[in-house]
Amino acid sequence: MNWNNILNRKYNNNVMENVSYDIIEKNNDREKINIDEIIGLVNNNSITNADMNMDTMIASEIDYSNNYTIKSLGKILDFYGICKRKLRKDEMVQSIILFEMELCNYELVEERKRLWLNFQELKEHSFFNKFMILEL
Numbered sequence: 001m002n003w004n005n006i007l008n009r010k011y012n013n014n015v016m017e018n019v020s021y022d023i024i025e026k027n028n029d030r031e032k033i034n035i036d037e038i039i040g041l042v043n044n045n046s047i048t049n050a051d052m053n054m055d056t057m058i059a060s061e062i063d064y065s066n067n068y069t070i071k072s073l074g075k076i077l078d079f080y081g082i083c084k085r086k087l088r089k090d091e092m093v094q095s096i097i098l099f100e101m102e103l104c105n106y107e108l109v110e111e112r113k114r115l116w117l118n119f120q121e122l123k124e125h126s127f128f129n130k131f132m133i134l135e136l
Helices: 003-008 035-045 049-067 070-080 089-101 103-124
Strands: none
Touching (some): 089 103
């Protein structure tokens, strides 16, 4: 077929000669859905918020206990304004976790995490590491 034939072709009304179709209406008589029943099933079968908080607390406890020194935990407590006098390491960890799990402290916790990451990035930078004399 050449371009002249394509450009000059008239639209043929018989294009769908070999196609057949049936229109069948669906039955709209569905069973009524009880929303309260569905919500009850979801609530009974899903993980509760308390379970998720407990998992987060355990993971945080393991992280702080294994990856942080008493000195670094003390700096976190100082940042949050929590008294650290006469606290053992496990008590420091518990104080930090309880503070961080409070919803009202969310912004302060996120700020601390961001600043700690920024500090670590500066310590690892080839230029700025000369000026960083503190340890976290």
